[in-house]
Amino acid sequence: MxxxxxxxxxxxxxxxxxxxxxxxxxxxxxxxxxxxxxxxxxxxxxxxxxxxxxxxxxxxxxxxxxxxxxxxxxxxxxxxxxxxxxxxxxxxxxxxxxxxxxxxxxxxxxxxxxxxxxxxxxxxxxxxxxxxxxxxxxxxxxxxxxxxxxDWLPVTLALDLGHTEMARYLYSQTPFEFFQPRLGKHGVVLLVQCYYTNLFDIALDLIDRCPKLVVTDGRRGLNFLEMLANMPSELLLRKNVPFWKRWLNPRSQLQVLVEKIPGSAQKTKRDDFGTNASSGIKKAKAVENDKQFPLQAAFSAIYKLNEREITAGRIREAILKAAKRGNPEFIVEAIRIHYPFLWNTNDENGRNIFFLAVEFRQAAVLNLIHGLAMKHVFANMRDKGANCLLHMAGLPPPSSHLNRISGALLQMQREMQWFKEVESIIPHMKKEYLNRENKTPRDLFTENHRELLKQGEKWTKANAGSCSVVAALVATITFAAAFTVPGGNDQIKGYPIFLHKSLFVLFMISNATSLFSSTTSLLIFLALLNSRYAEDDFLKSLPSKMIIGLSTMLFSLANMMLAFCAALFLTLKSQAWIVIPVTFLGCVPVIFYIWLQFPLLIEIIMSTYGPGIFNRNVKRWP
Missing domain, CATH: 1.25.40.20 (Ankyrin repeat-containing domain)
Structure with missing residues (x-):
């Protein structure tokens, strides 16, 4: 103010x-x-x-x-x-x-x-x-x-500050005509606020009574559909609800949603949105965390609009934004309404949703191509620059995409996975197609990933060098420990004094295991330092070596600490007050180092041998 x-x-x-x-x-x-x-x-x-x-x-x-x-x-x-x-x-x-x-x-x-x-x-x-x-x-x-x-109404001001109960009461008292687009932006502002504050009962009532609100521009020049398109998939919908389940019911989605909310607009008065609401409206809060409702309701409202209103609502632009943001649910719902959107929705460069999905590295959107009956048609398309789908995989990735991946090794690996995935989609002869700049997809990939490849090599060698030092240290310690056993040797027979103790057997086994695994780790890291760092090596070869090296190194550290604890208990068994704190303090640095390295190991394993980000088992649509 x-x-x-x-x-x-x-x-x-x-x-x-x-x-x-x-x-x-x-x-x-x-x-x-x-x-x-x-x-x-x-x-x-x-x-x-x-x-x-x-x-x-x-x-x-x-x-x-x-x-x-x-x-x-x-x-x-x-x-x-x-x-x-x-x-x-x-x-x-x-x-x-x-x-x-x-x-x-x-x-x-x-x-x-x-x-x-x-x-x-x-x-x-x-x-x-x-x-x-x-x-x-x-x-x-x-x-x-x-x-x-x-231009804030009391109800929109209350909801802007998160006062949901106050907003419910004020909404029930405000004449609905003030939410009509012809009287300003109050309706679309309230609709957007309801989405962000999970007041889906009010949002559905607004959409049901005035479908035009979903294509009316808000204060920032975006309508409700464009706002939903800009939402990443994990924010728009709950991940545990597969979006294709919504295809099974041929009835109006809005009618289905209204039936799921007892006491909604078609069954009660708007007064029920107040604080003295009926029990049905109170139950509506139980479904407020299901964010698929506004998406379904918004697209169901499109059926009630004429062609001019649909065109003015910039649905095609919203679909392109959804492709860039990784929002497949939005795309599926939009194309279900009007199938031609699939064919004639292109940006200024002539790129459709699948071109944009590859360009902006949105795997969830690219996966949709496997559910199309005419998948090969889209795989054969070109944009205005004569680029095919594989050329898009050769473009540099968005920085936001790389920032979500740890380490240049995995970043380069992810780029290779994208290239190989798209390569498996397009026809074989398309792999060597030239664009208007006379570059093949592989040429474009090499040119745009040269710097990332250098960073991947530098990152891998730096990690291999530091880990090899740790592996060498563990190997040295465990090798020496094999000849200086706890308790010493019998002066007459030369056998270890604690030879028949179970703790001594545990000490020798864990020490030997630590020695063998640390030696293996050291050799693997040395091999990494002398490996070839070509583009294809980042797909399997280099990550596999890093997995073996890290896992054997962490295994050797764990066994070294086990041997250390067994030796302490053997020599100081009668003084537990010394053994326990010393064992704990001795394990802290090793445990801390393992704790730091273990997440990286898991990430490399999942990225290399996990299910991956691509899914070809997509239900037939639209």
């Missing part, structure tokens, strides 16, 4: 002429005099409102200064009711509402805020706050339709 004041002041800055400067000076003097007047005249009232003193406030407003009840008592044009609410004195605010007339409740401050706007800003004692709002609305129902200078 203060920012709005500053912007209003900036608009009034005149040219720096002498006469204008005098007017500014006069205005400032007048403003200061007005502020002084406010302080002098209403000081007792301000003190009473600040303290929440009901008796003093009533004495001032009723007996001493009857006309002050609706007076603007601050330089920001707030009334006594505004001040009482800002200080959080709800009982005092209720009493002032009783004293004020219907017209007085609609008085606005300089920022255009009514007292009801201020009530929505309070965060404590939610039930009492809603009671104050009810007192106001029951006395003047027009309050819910008044917006401030920033």
């Amino acid at each position: 203060d920012n709005q004041q500053h912007s209003d002041c900036d608009k009034d800055i005149p040219n720096p002429s002498h006469s204008h400067a005098r007017k500014i000076s006069d205005g400032i003097t007048s403003s200061n005099q007005g502020l002084t007047s406010f302080i002098r005249e209403y000081r007792p009232l301000h003190e009473a409102l600040r303290k929440g003193d009901l008796a003093e406030t009533e004495k001032y407003l009723i007996k001493d200064h009857p006309g002050s009840l609706c007076a603007k008592i601050t330089s920001n044009h707030e009334t006594a009711l505004h001040i009482a609410i800002m200080f959080g004195h709800l009982d005092l605010a209720k009493r002032l509402v009783e004293l004020m007339s219907e017209e007085d409740l609609a008085l606005k401050s300089r920022n255009g805020t009514t007292a009801l706007h201020l009530v929505t800003l309070l965060i404590e004692n939610e039930d009492e706050i809603i009671d104050v709002a009810k007192c106001m609305v029951e006395k003047n129902k027009r309050l819910v339709t008044l917006s401030d200078t920033n």
Whole structure:
């Protein structure tokens, strides 16, 4: 609100002429005099409102200064009711509402805020706050339709601050015509807010009663569909609900959704959205975490729009955004509505959703191609630059894609996996196709991944070098320990003193195992330092060597600590108070090192031998 004041002041800055400067000076003097007047005249009232003193406030407003009840008592044009609410004195605010007339409740401050706007800003004692709002609305129902200078209705302001129960009540009291697109952006703003705050019952009611809201531009120039398209898949829907399950029911999706929400728009009055809602609406909260509802409802609303409204809604642009953001659910729902979207949705470069999926490395979208009956047609397409689908895999990946992958080795491996996956999709003869720059897909890949390949080599050698030092250290320690056994040897026979102890057997086995595995790890890391670092080597060869090296090194560390613990228990068995803390302290650095390296090992294993990011078992669609 203060920012709005500053912007209003900036608009009034005149040219720096002498006469204008005098007017500014006069205005400032007048403003200061007005502020002084406010302080002098209403000081007792301000003190009473600040303290929440009901008796003093009533004495001032009723007996001493009857006309002050609706007076603007601050330089920001707030009334006594505004001040009482800002200080959080709800009982005092209720009493002032009783004293004020219907017209007085609609008085606005300089920022255009009514007292009801201020009530929505309070965060404590939610039930009492809603009671104050009810007192106001029951006395003047027009309050819910008044917006401030920033064009916020009370309901949208409440929801913007996350006050969901207050928003439910205000929504039930606001005439629906104020959410119609012809009266502004209140409806689409509220729809977007409902999505982010999981108020899906209100969102579905809005879409059901005014389908055009899903293609109406909001304050940032995006409509609701475009906002959903920009959502990554994991944020838009729950991952445990396969999106193709929604294809099984041929009925209107909105009707299905409405039936899933007892007491929704078709079965109850809008009053049920208030805090005294029916049990059905209360049950609606149980499904608020299922974010597939707004997506289904939004696309079901498209059926009710005409061709002009669909075109103006920029659905094709939204589909392209969904492809870039990795939102296959949005794409499937859009194409189910209008199948030609699959064929004629291209960007300015002539690239369809599958080209963009490869370019922006969105595997979930690319996987959809395996569910098409005419998969080969899309695999044979070219863009305006004569690039085929495999050329897209040769383009440099988005930085956001690489930032999610640990280490340059795995980043280069992921790029090779993308190239090989797309290569398996396109016809064999397309692999050597030239684009307008006379480059094959492999040429483009090599050119754009030269720097990443160097980084992958550098990262792998650096890790192999540091790990080989650890492996060599473990091998040295365990080799020496094999000849300096705990307890020493018998001076006559030469056998170890603890030869027949089970702990000694454990010590020797773990020490020997640690020696063999550390030696193996050392040899593997040395091989990595001298390996070839070609593009194809990053797919399996180099990651496999790193897996063997890391796993044997971590295994050797674990066995070395086991041997250490067994030796301590053998030599200090009668002094457990020394053995236990020393064993614990000795294991801490090794455990810490294993804890740091183990996640990397798991990531390499999953990236190399795991299920991968690509899925060819996709249900036939659309």
